[in-house]
Amino acid sequence: MPFQLLKDEENQYEFVVFTPDNYESLNKAPIVVFLHGSGERGWDPGLPLKGNAHVFENLQLPAVIVVPQCDLNHRAFYGEMEKRALRCIDVAAEQLGASCDKLLLTGYSMGGSSCLWLAAKHPHKFHAIACIAPGITWMGEEPPPHLPLEDKEMFEAMFVASNRPENIAKQIVNTPIWFLQGTYDEPCPIEETRDLITELRKLGAQPKVTEYEGVDHESLTMGLEEEGLFDWLLSLT
DSSP states (O other), X not given: OOEEEEEETTTTEEEEEEOOTTGGGOSSOOXXXXXXXXXXXXXXXXXXXXXTHHHHHHHOOSXXXXXXOOOTTOSSSOHHHHHHHHHHHHHHHHHHOXXXXXXXXXXXXXHHXXXXXXXXXXXXXXXXXXXXSOOOOOOSSSOOTTOOGGGHHHHHHHXXXXXXXXXXXXXXXXXXXXXXXXXXXXXXXXXXXXXXXXXXXXXXXXXXXXXXXXXXXXXXXXXXXXXXXXXXXXXXX
């Protein structure tokens, strides 16, 4: 079966991984982490692939796709959920023989924002990012639940401060990134993504950009199926 559940024995949670049909012929395969949107939070490890499992199955990427799930007690992959995502990578490498030295990061909406967060927190860990319809504005008046105190200043700089595009750009400037987003995205306005792209370019980065004219926030499948996306990602490992 291309999809299977792996289990973290210590913390007692399961997560989905995908391997291609020819996985046994691969040597030290790269790991592609996919971070889902807010609607797929919970305790059902299959939920993050709702409606898009066929995309990964059709792609048959020469890699291990690792799909951590954020629980309902958190609003993104920070704190314990950040640790969970990193632990899922380690478990997949241990159990499937994949390479922790070839890590790629993808995400949608909440997961896209979490890609920016993880890349900033671990600047030398991920080779490249595919960021689909990210949001960079924390909408609540209070900090996100269970945000570690030591992360509060960095979180506010990246997602609350008025100059957050500049602050994010400084953190991720050395990580190749491809932004994909609909121009009619209301929950995560594309203008904010454009501001971030501008700041990255000021610093000398060359982010790749795909805008889907007239498309709203529901751009996940379109982004995952973008021609050349995963060829580009995998070329950077």
